[in-house]
Each structure stands twice: as structure tokens, then as C-alpha cells.
Amino acid sequence: MEKISLALVMTVRKLMPYFLSHPIVVLTNSPLGRIMTHAEVSGRMVKWTVELGEYDIEYKPRVAIKAQALTDFLIEMIQPGEEEVWRIFVDGASNLSGCGVGVVLIAPSGVKIKLALRIDSRVTNNEAEYEAVLAGLQAAREVGASRVIIYSDSQLVTQQIKGTYEAKNEKMLKYLGLITTRASLFSDWSIEKIPREKNEEADILAKLAASMSDISTREVLCFIRLVLSVDEEAPPTQRSSWMTPLIGYVVHGKLPEDRARAVKIKKQAPRFVFLNDVLYRRSYQGPLLKWVSENEVEYVLREIHEGCCGEHLGGNVLSRKAILAGFWWPQMNQDAARLVQKCQARAQKKFLLVVVDYFSKWVEAEPLAKITEEEVMKFLWKNIVCKYGIPRKLISDNGRQFQGKKITSWCQEMKIIQSFTSVAYPQANGQTEVTNRIIVQALKARLHGKGKDWVEELPSVLWAYRTTPQTSTRETPYSVVYDSEAVLSVEIGQTSTRIESYPSKNDQSRAIELDLVEERRDRAAIRMEAYRSRVMKSYNKHVRS
Structure with a gap:
């Protein structure tokens, strides 16, 4: 060779x-x-x-x-012999208990196959007749018939299928589409109208199936279906890709009509082989590489890059490792580089910018890769101004990102008073660090031994902080801001009283809370001032005069 x-x-x-x-x-x-x-x-x-x-x-x-x-x-x-014709008698019956379909298949040898089908759905008589025709075509397909003649005693259905009568109902049009699709699988088929007297066997089977009567004889095959044929969900269609014509040529030898594409596919074909319904690409190193579809690309890359054995490799090394693992798909380098870039962008976020409301202790925080004036201004605009309005005063440390020319000018335009903590008031500095310490401790607790990304855990930590009573106010920040307590996940798993009473008593309870909100805020303000006094008194004891 x-x-x-x-x-x-x-x-x-x-x-x-x-x-x-x-x-x-x-x-x-x-x-x-x-x-x-x-x-x-x-x-x-x-x-x-x-x-x-x-x-x-x-x-x-x-x-x-x-x-x-x-x-x-x-x-x-020599003329080829004609294919043998199967005769199929169909009938449908509909009543209050459901729909019944009777099918009698007669082989060229004279052998009869009887089929009874029950559909647990309310349908009209015409829909039942269409279901009978579809069941007959399906049964003929299963027995391997190529030429069939269907006999039905329904004048409307037979004439609509032939095209003599026009179908205007939307469901009838769907039935006609299904019949056309299934009939295209046969080399020859036709449907004929016969008198009811000649369709007695199919009529008896349909009535038995519709009335849920027991069919004791073993000569009849009985089936039950829950929905109509037109109501069944269509199977998901596979997305066509550039590999589809290549698979068609490798498997069936079919080429597209476009000559340029056909020549290109012929050039690519020697590199591919189709084994056990799976497409493989020949590797220069020897083994076959399995082709990965678009839906599976991200899983393969993420498992290699950040899975249990992942090393967070670079783009080129990641694509090479995928090839060594036995996988291949077009644009491997681009997909690997894109995934690595996303991972690096997430890993580069090393700073946390936190803003705390002085009275309610509500916290807004956002992870950042770098803290600059532009990032601080963007954070204040998105998380403070657009959500809660323009604040009256902004207190921060002496970092350059908080007292630069750009942010100073921006605060002056927004009429925001800027204040900075100093060494002269160390107790104020300590208060500003409490929230940061709580968030960091909560993040460490959630990340301990799990190897998760702290950026992904930050929303959960903020939610826990907002729904926890604070020492200074003895109220949760959520209740102080929104005048009611947040619904916790435990109240969904183990239903609480207010969940059970919703919505019958919810409006009344909400109105009472709104009437008492001012008193609640006043109590919180008094507790906060008392807490400040205790902190100042405790601090002054340790300060030398």
C-alpha cells in the first residue's frame, strides 16, 4: 500500500x-x-x-x-419488484374521561397488529382522529413499513390531509405539520375515507382505550400517553457549527454545494476520524484528540486551570495541557487566554474600599485592584450618591486618594464637606477601623480551609453585618435604614410567624412599624451617644494628662 x-x-x-x-x-x-x-x-x-x-x-x-x-x-x-403495502385502519374516540386511539395494522402477509392508545387529556373528536393517524404512522415506522395506506372514517381529517379542505384552526395546522413530517419518512403513502362499518375493529379499540376498560386479550398492545402529540416538547436541536459539514463528509461523504468550502473540507478531512459517534483529530504526537463542543470548552479549561489539580497556568501553557489531556477544539489559544485574563482580573483585586454611615452603621464595600482618586470617585457615585443621595459630610483618612485635587474638586461641586482623621484624635481613628476589622474577620472565617475567592464571599459577609445588631445602637443597620427587619434564609427553611401571616397581616404590621419608626430611631441615637460617652470615658482613663 x-x-x-x-x-x-x-x-x-x-x-x-x-x-x-x-x-x-x-x-x-x-x-x-x-x-x-x-x-x-x-x-x-x-x-x-x-x-x-x-x-x-x-x-x-x-x-x-x-x-x-x-x-x-x-x-x-430488469424492473425492481414493488415494495409491499401495509394497510392501516385508524379511529379516535373522545369522551369526558379522555381520548382513545385504535390502530389496526395489516401486513402484506395478512397478519394483524392491534394497538390501543389512551391519552389523558381532554380533546375534541377531530383532534382524536388526528392522533389516530399519527399513531398509525408511528406504528408503521416501527414495524419497518415503507409503503402504507391509511383508512379513516373521518371525512374532515382525510380531506384536510389531502388538501381538499382548508385547515384554519391553529392546532389543526400543527397536526398537519406533524403528519407531513412523519409521512416524509415513507417512500409512498396515502389516506382514504372509508365507511364506519368497515372500520369497526379500530373503532372498538378506540372506545375501549377512551373508557379505560380492561383489555384482557394479549392480541392488543396497550399504551398510555399523558399529553397530545402537538403539546410535546420538541427535542433540543443541536447548534450547527463549522464542524457539521466536516462530520457530514467524514461520516457520509457529503460535501456542501459551495465549491470553495468543499475543497477546504476535503483538505481538512484527512486530519479527522469519526469513531463511536465521536469526532477525533489526529495529533502529530500520535494519539487521537477528542473534539470538544462549544458547550464543553469552558468546563475543560476551568477544570485544568483552577480545578482540584489546577495550577492557574498561563494561556499558552493551558492550551498545551489541554492537548496533552487528549482534547482539541478550534481557537484553543484564544479561549485559554480569555479565561486566564478573567482569572487574573479577579485575582488582582487586593483592596477593599469601605464606607460606613455614621448613624445607621450601614456598610457599602467594593473590592478594587487599585485605590486611586478615579476609583474612589466612581465608588462614591455608584454606591452612595446613586443609591442614597448626596451625603452632607465625608470623613476619611489622610490617604492621597481621598485628598487629591480631583476628588476635592468633585466634593466641592457636590457640596460635600470633607474631613480627615488625624493623630490628635486616635479614638476616632479606632472607631473607623472597627468595621474594617469585623469584615476582615468574617471573610477569614468564611474562607478558612475552603480555598474560595474572597471577592465572591464579600456580599454574604456584608449581608451578615447588615442584619446583625450593633453594640452602639442595639439595632440592625437594615432595620434602621428600611424600618423593618430583613427576611433571613432560616425563616424560609423553618417558616417564621411573619412569613406564615403574610399577606393577611403584613399590611397592618407594616403600618404599625412605620408609625413607630421615629421612636425606634430616637432610641438608637440615644444608645449611640451613650456608647460614645462610655468609649470616651474608658479611653480618657488611660490617657496621661
């Missing part, structure tokens, strides 16, 4: 202009085409396969002229 392949390669090299300009047909009795396009090859045959894949070459068997003439004569003179 290598000698024949070498002969073809040498011919191509000597006659390269002709092979580039015209499609070439190679006549050979050897399985050269199968080896060059489908089978797995190794050694120098791989090199020759890739080289020949650049040309539009088609391999055909070489047959004797006399034998071909005899074959053509036999084809012209």
Missing part, C-alpha cells in the same frame, strides 16, 4: 499544476481512498496524507468495462 501511495505522491508532485486547477479522480482497486481519508495511519503515510489533502482528489474503484456494461444492461432491463 505504501508503494501505491508513493506513486500517487510522485505523480502529484510532477503534475502539480493540473492537480491544483482541476478535480482529480483516482481509479484504483486498492482501499487507498479509505486509508487516506478515514483510517488511522502512522509513519510516513501521515505526511503523504497531509500532502495529498491539499488537492481535490476523489477515489473510485476501478471496474472492468465488460462487467460494467453487463451491469448497466441488467439495470435497464
Whole structure:
């Protein structure tokens, strides 16, 4: 086989202009085409396969002229026998308890197959007749019939399927579409109207199925379906990709009509092989690489990059490791680089900007990769001004990002008074650090031994802080801001009183809370002043005069 392949390669090299300009047909009795396009090859045959894949070459068997003439004569003179016709009698019945379908299949040999189908759904008589026709077509398909004649005693259904009557109802149009789709699977089919007297067997089966009567005889196949054929969910269609025509050529030998695409697919085909309904790509290193679909690309990359054995590799190394694991898909480097870039952007967030409301102790926080004036201004605008309005006063430390020219000018435009903590008032500095310390401790507790990203855990920590009573006010920040306590997840798992009473008593309870909110805030303000006095008194004891 290598000698024949070498002969073809040498011919191509000597006659390269002709092979580039015209499609070439190679006549050979050897399985050269199968080896060059489908089978797995190794050694120098791989090199020759890739080289020949650049040309539009088609391999055909070489047959004797006399034998071909005899074959053509036999084809012209001998008419093939007609396929045997299956007769199918169908009928549908509908009543208050449901829908019943009766089908009787009669094989060319005279053997009868009886089928009773019950549908647990309220339908009209016409819909039941359509269901009977669909069941008959499905049964004929299952027994392997290619030519069928369907007999029904419904004038409306038979004439609508033939096109004599026009179907205007939306559901009837859906039935006609389903029948057309299923009928296209047969080489020949037709439907005929017969009198009711000639359709007694199917009529009896339909009535038995509709009335839920017990069918004791084993000659009848009984089935139950919960929904109508037109109401069944269509199976998800696979998205077409650039690999679809390549799979069609590798498996079935079909090429697209576009000549340029056909030539390109022929060049790519020697690199691929289809085994056990899975597409593989031949690797230069030897083993086959499994093709990964678009839906599975992210999982493969994330598992290699940040899974249990992940090392957070770079883009190029990540794509190479995916190949070593036995996977391949187009644009591997781009997808790997994009994932690494997202991961690095998330990992670069090392700072936390926190703002605390002086009275309610409500906290707003956002992770940042760097703390600059622009980032601080953007944070204040998005998390403070756009949510709660323009604040009266902003107290911060002496960092350059809080007292630069840009943020100072911005605060002056917004009429926001800026104040800065100093070494002269260390007790004030300590109060500003309490919230930061609580958030950091909560983050450490949630991340301990789990290896999670602290950015992803931050919203949960903020929610826990906002729903926890504070020492200074003895109220939760959520209740002080929104005049009611937040609904916790435990109240959903183990239903609380206010969840059970909603909505019958909710409006009344809410109105009472709004009437008492001013008193609640006054008590919180008194507690906060008392707490400040205790802190100041305790601090002054340790300060030398």
C-alpha cells in the first residue's frame, strides 16, 4: 500500500499544476481512498496524507468495462419488484374521561397488529382522529413499513390531509405539520375515507382505550400517553457549527454545494476520524484528540486551570495541557487566554474600599485592584450618591486618594464637606477601623480551609453585618435604614410567624412599624451617644494628662 501511495505522491508532485486547477479522480482497486481519508495511519503515510489533502482528489474503484456494461444492461432491463403495502385502519374516540386511539395494522402477509392508545387529556373528536393517524404512522415506522395506506372514517381529517379542505384552526395546522413530517419518512403513502362499518375493529379499540376498560386479550398492545402529540416538547436541536459539514463528509461523504468550502473540507478531512459517534483529530504526537463542543470548552479549561489539580497556568501553557489531556477544539489559544485574563482580573483585586454611615452603621464595600482618586470617585457615585443621595459630610483618612485635587474638586461641586482623621484624635481613628476589622474577620472565617475567592464571599459577609445588631445602637443597620427587619434564609427553611401571616397581616404590621419608626430611631441615637460617652470615658482613663 505504501508503494501505491508513493506513486500517487510522485505523480502529484510532477503534475502539480493540473492537480491544483482541476478535480482529480483516482481509479484504483486498492482501499487507498479509505486509508487516506478515514483510517488511522502512522509513519510516513501521515505526511503523504497531509500532502495529498491539499488537492481535490476523489477515489473510485476501478471496474472492468465488460462487467460494467453487463451491469448497466441488467439495470435497464430488469424492473425492481414493488415494495409491499401495509394497510392501516385508524379511529379516535373522545369522551369526558379522555381520548382513545385504535390502530389496526395489516401486513402484506395478512397478519394483524392491534394497538390501543389512551391519552389523558381532554380533546375534541377531530383532534382524536388526528392522533389516530399519527399513531398509525408511528406504528408503521416501527414495524419497518415503507409503503402504507391509511383508512379513516373521518371525512374532515382525510380531506384536510389531502388538501381538499382548508385547515384554519391553529392546532389543526400543527397536526398537519406533524403528519407531513412523519409521512416524509415513507417512500409512498396515502389516506382514504372509508365507511364506519368497515372500520369497526379500530373503532372498538378506540372506545375501549377512551373508557379505560380492561383489555384482557394479549392480541392488543396497550399504551398510555399523558399529553397530545402537538403539546410535546420538541427535542433540543443541536447548534450547527463549522464542524457539521466536516462530520457530514467524514461520516457520509457529503460535501456542501459551495465549491470553495468543499475543497477546504476535503483538505481538512484527512486530519479527522469519526469513531463511536465521536469526532477525533489526529495529533502529530500520535494519539487521537477528542473534539470538544462549544458547550464543553469552558468546563475543560476551568477544570485544568483552577480545578482540584489546577495550577492557574498561563494561556499558552493551558492550551498545551489541554492537548496533552487528549482534547482539541478550534481557537484553543484564544479561549485559554480569555479565561486566564478573567482569572487574573479577579485575582488582582487586593483592596477593599469601605464606607460606613455614621448613624445607621450601614456598610457599602467594593473590592478594587487599585485605590486611586478615579476609583474612589466612581465608588462614591455608584454606591452612595446613586443609591442614597448626596451625603452632607465625608470623613476619611489622610490617604492621597481621598485628598487629591480631583476628588476635592468633585466634593466641592457636590457640596460635600470633607474631613480627615488625624493623630490628635486616635479614638476616632479606632472607631473607623472597627468595621474594617469585623469584615476582615468574617471573610477569614468564611474562607478558612475552603480555598474560595474572597471577592465572591464579600456580599454574604456584608449581608451578615447588615442584619446583625450593633453594640452602639442595639439595632440592625437594615432595620434602621428600611424600618423593618430583613427576611433571613432560616425563616424560609423553618417558616417564621411573619412569613406564615403574610399577606393577611403584613399590611397592618407594616403600618404599625412605620408609625413607630421615629421612636425606634430616637432610641438608637440615644444608645449611640451613650456608647460614645462610655468609649470616651474608658479611653480618657488611660490617657496621661
